[in-house]
Amino acid sequence: MKSMKRLLSMVLALTLLLGLLPALGGGITAEAFTPEHDIIRIGINAHSCWPLTPNVVLTNSGGLRVGSFNAQRQFVPAADAATHTTLRVTSSGGTVQVADGAGNVIHTGQTVNIGPVNEAITTNYRLPGTSFGDGRRDNFDFFGGFRITGSGSNLIVVNYVDIEDYLKGVVPYEAIPSWPLQVLKAQAVAARTYAVRNFGRLGAHGFDLTNTTATQVYRGMHYANENTNLSVTGTRGQVILYNGQPIEAVYHSAAGGATEDVENVWESPLPYLRGRPNPHEETPAHIPWTRTLTAAEFLTHMRSRDSGFNLPDIVDVQTQLTANGNMFSVTFVASNGATRTYERQRARTTVLTGLHPVINSQRFTITRNPAAASLAAGPDTATAIQTLGHIANDYAYDLLDIYPTHSELELFAMQDAGLVSFDIPPSEEAEIAALSGGITFTIQNFGFGHNVGMSQHGAASMARLGHTYYEILHFYYTGITISGLDTTGSGFVDVPRGRWYFDAVQYVREHGLMQGTGDNRFSPQLTTTRGMFVTILGRMAGIDTLTYAPQGMVAGNSVNFRTGPGMDHALIRSLPQGTQMQIIGQHRDWLRVLHDGTEGFVLGSLVTIMDWNWADTAPGAFYAPYVAWATSTGVSSGTGPTTFDPGRAVTRQEMAALLYGYIESMDITLTRDTSIPMFADFDTVADWAREGVISLQRAGIVQGVGYGNFAPLWSSNRASVATMMMNFHRQHQ
Numbered sequence: 001m002k003s004m005k006r007l008l009s010m011v012l013a014l015t016l017l018l019g020l021l022p023a024l025g026g027g028i029t030a031e032a033f034t035p036e037h038d039i040i041r042i043g044i045n046a047h048s049c050w051p052l053t054p055n056v057v058l059t060n061s062g063g064l065r066v067g068s069f070n071a072q073r074q075f076v077p078a079a080d081a082a083t084h085t086t087l088r089v090t091s092s093g094g095t096v097q098v099a100d101g102a103g104n105v106i107h108t109g110q111t112v113n114i115g116p117v118n119e120a121i122t123t124n125y126r127l128p129g130t131s132f133g134d135g136r137r138d139n140f141d142f143f144g145g146f147r148i149t150g151s152g153s154n155l156i157v158v159n160y161v162d163i164e165d166y167l168k169g170v171v172p173y174e175a176i177p178s179w180p181l182q183v184l185k186a187q188a189v190a191a192r193t194y195a196v197r198n199f200g201r202l203g204a205h206g207f208d209l210t211n212t213t214a215t216q217v218y219r220g221m222h223y224a225n226e227n228t229n230l231s232v233t234g235t236r237g238q239v240i241l242y243n244g245q246p247i248e249a250v251y252h253s254a255a256g257g258a259t260e261d262v263e264n265v266w267e268s269p270l271p272y273l274r275g276r277p278n279p280h281e282e283t284p285a286h287i288p289w290t291r292t293l294t295a296a297e298f299l300t301h302m303r304s305r306d307s308g309f310n311l312p313d314i315v316d317v318q319t320q321l322t323a324n325g326n327m328f329s330v331t332f333v334a335s336n337g338a339t340r341t342y343e344r345q346r347a348r349t350t351v352l353t354g355l356h357p358v359i360n361s362q363r364f365t366i367t368r369n370p371a372a373a374s375l376a377a378g379p380d381t382a383t384a385i386q387t388l389g390h391i392a393n394d395y396a397y398d399l400l401d402i403y404p405t406h407s408e409l410e411l412f413a414m415q416d417a418g419l420v421s422f423d424i425p426p427s428e429e430a431e432i433a434a435l436s437g438g439i440t441f442t443i444q445n446f447g448f449g450h451n452v453g454m455s456q457h458g459a460a461s462m463a464r465l466g467h468t469y470y471e472i473l474h475f476y477y478t479g480i481t482i483s484g485l486d487t488t489g490s491g492f493v494d495v496p497r498g499r500w501y502f503d504a505v506q507y508v509r510e511h512g513l514m515q516g517t518g519d520n521r522f523s524p525q526l527t528t529t530r531g532m533f534v535t536i537l538g539r540m541a542g543i544d545t546l547t548y549a550p551q552g553m554v555a556g557n558s559v560n561f562r563t564g565p566g567m568d569h570a571l572i573r574s575l576p577q578g579t580q581m582q583i584i585g586q587h588r589d590w591l592r593v594l595h596d597g598t599e600g601f602v603l604g605s606l607v608t609i610m611d612w613n614w615a616d617t618a619p620g621a622f623y624a625p626y627v628a629w630a631t632s633t634g635v636s637s638g639t640g641p642t643t644f645d646p647g648r649a650v651t652r653q654e655m656a657a658l659l660y661g662y663i664e665s666m667d668i669t670l671t672r673d674t675s676i677p678m679f680a681d682f683d684t685v686a687d688w689a690r691e692g693v694i695s696l697q698r699a700g701i702v703q704g705v706g707y708g709n710f711a712p713l714w715s716s717n718r719a720s721v722a723t724m725m726m727n728f729h730r731q732h733q
């Protein structure tokens with residue numbers, strides 16, 4: 001425990017207000033961020049983009065000219081450049097040839113740069129004889145200019161476009177244009193953040209991002225509408241920041257129940273990509289799916305997905321879920337005891353891909369079904385099962401051929417239009433069950449995508465419930481700020497800039513004194529409880545919570561130690577009777593515990609709490625170790641022999657007594673000005689609080705609420721306490 005001893009001067013700059021507070025802040029400006037470039041380069045027909053094309057036709061009613069791009073990526077027309085409304089570009093042996101609408105060749109060379117006369121007019125980009133993009137069209141309307149390079153008999157095309165115009169061609173394809181404006185704004189800010197964070201990501205190929213799901217889907221203005229454009233212009237320049245830098249603003253279609261910590265999918269942890277339950281999401285009917293495979297079918301599938309899958313057969317599949325209920329690992333077990341394990345992203349991309357035509361998610365389960373008591377497998381049965389497998393696989397891979405060039409939501413629109421179907425043939429599972437007398441495995445998938453960051457369908461549901469786009473972004477990205485946004489920035493959606501408590505909330509959050517109340521909210525008007533206040537003091541003291549964490553012991557014969565709070569979570573190990581552990585949290589009936597250096601969950605009813613004196617304080621509550629610290633160090637003696645009343649609103653006299661107990665335990669010396677008159681209502685202060693109240697008052701730490709009164713039984717909200725603790729901590733950190 002850190003010890004402090006300081007002599008406080010008679011003239012204290014510190015004013016601890018336990019009542020009415022003056023207005024703070026005012027004139028606070030939103031955090032600024034300037035991207036490296038205003039213009040972004042998007043590969044159109046290039047590496048990881050659409051397939052290379054042998055010819056391109058560009059048409060612009062305002063005119064096109066040949067020129068170059070300068071260091072700032074701005075188009076500069078050639079001095080003698082003529083204006084053309086139509087240009088046809090082809091390649092032969094790596095040489096680019098440009099012809100006007102009449103067929104006259106106006107340029108030859110390895111590369112040509114073409115830009116519009118009027119940047120406000122889009123250029124129609126047509127690929128003659130080709131149909132892709134949304135399965136129907138061969139032309140698109142893009143803002144900006146183009147760099148076109150020859151590659152054998154094909155062309156590599158890069159679009160140079162202002163980032164705000166680029167986003168107008170992203171939002172209609174990475175979200176559904178008919179969705180509420182607030183979710184479209186959230187998508188625009190996330191897409192802008194992803195773009196500026198990834199400037200130069202594919203610089204070796206001559207551009208920043210692709211136009212496909214490899215980065216962000218970009219199709220131009222064909223599906224843009226008033227709301228998709230407004231989502232961009234209404235958030236112009238806004239970027240999601242963490243510690244002043246753009247975040248990796250990844251997003252996915254639907255979480256299916258919970259998002260996931262990034263390190264459980266892509267290994268490297270990031271503080272703003274934390275998983276959480278996703279109660280807002282109204283998962284569309286076409287996202288969940290179920291499929292049942294025989295062991296032989298599963299074996300064939302895995303060999304097709306992984307050339308290194310060399311197990312002779314599959315007799316079991318073991319899975320491990322994360323604390324959020326998403327898949328962490330899948331282990332295949334063979335009859336000879338050999339295993340093959342896929343962790344994190346590979347558990348999804350290797351195991352699931354191909355089992356459904358398109359959709360897979362990090363949130364899925366695999367259940368081993370016992371052998372069915374059905375007819376013995378004969379030649380006809382084996383042939384039928386094999387035929388079913390071929391039908392399912394052919395159906396899946398046909399759709400997978402078109403998937404890479406489409407966004408997830410674009411595919412849904414295609415399904416709604418009747419162009420494709422994502423449904424697994426309904427008779428397949430029944431036929432497998434009827435024909436197979438052996439072990440089968442049922443795969444259940446929930447959601448669509450990698451489950452990291454923002455769920456687009458979840459965001460849409462939040463918007464329908466009335467949430468703003470900045471509330472949506474704060475829900476899915478932890479501890480962020482949004483540049484250029486003057487409604488928040490504290491890290492909490494209910495603490496707007498300009499409020500008198502804004503600085504204080506930001507200070508106590510950054511210094512670890514106070515945290516949110518859930519859903520990225522601080523709840524500034526919520527009354528402070530005794531449990532909250534003693535927690536703040538303990539954090540300020542810098543205590544090691546493990547030192548004061550309650551101890552538990554296995555009461556029954558044994559208890560299962562699991563990765564998450566539920567029977568469906570992976571078993572870490574079984575703990576025998578008498579095993580001791582530290583209790584560090586609670587989730588409904590489950591205790592989060594630390595045993596032998598590993599965190600996990602055990603069923604609370606099977607654990608006996610040891611040496612815990614506080615009957616009204618749950619051992620797994622966030623304030624439990626702080627209550628133990630306060631009562632063991634003399635900061636507080638509780639409200640009774642076995643009670644602390646952690647959930648009751650803390651009164652002003654209780655805060656004074658607790659703070660005075662903290663000052664004494666930390667060995668701080670106060671200088672008192674005895675000439676300061678006592679509060680007019682001092683005789684109403686409880687005997688046990690009087691020494692603390694008068695000492696803090698005469699040290700200049702406590703002030704009255706008006707008319708010389710202290711109002712000992714009043715309570716204070718979290719905004720007031722945050723301001724008080726900021727002022728105190730600045731003097732004693």
